[in-house]
Amino acid sequence: MKARRQSAIVEVVEQEAVRSQEQLRQRLAQRGFDVTQATLSRDIKELGLLKRSSDGAYQPGGEEATPAATALGALGRALAEYLVTIEPVQQLVVLKTGAGQAQLLGLAIDRARMEEVVGTLAGDDTILIIARDPKNALQVTKKLRDLAR
DSSP states (O other): OHHHHHHHHHHHHHHSOOOSHHHHHHHHHHTTOOOOHHHHHHHHHHHTEEEOTTTOOEEEOOGGGSOHHHHHHHHHHHHHHHEEEEEEETTEEEEEESTTOHHHHHHHHHHHTOTTEEEEEEOSSEEEEEESSHHHHHHHHHHHHHHHO
């Protein structure tokens, strides 16, 4: 439920200018999520949402906003919660998650800015990581497995 709620939060803030937690809570209620202000506050923090200075609307945090150590810690927590399987295939790494969890985990991977990773693609329950080469794919796989523990 948490993963679906957080996915809905990201969708809402990407689709419209949401300027307050109450406004966000109302948008979530329209989508069938009844959340308390405390839960919403934790979700906003976990997702790294920031307020734009231009209009005060929430937006996903930029890469510069998340220090590397914090991003790796968040990635470890996301892996422990969402990762089902991980498998390297040549210079690719395929990760399986529960339904609706791939985008959240993909975001955590992107924010960690691993040098071996060229990019990620996230669907509903699958993430494709493109590594620089097969050796880097194995390194990414090891690093992710270690962080997931």
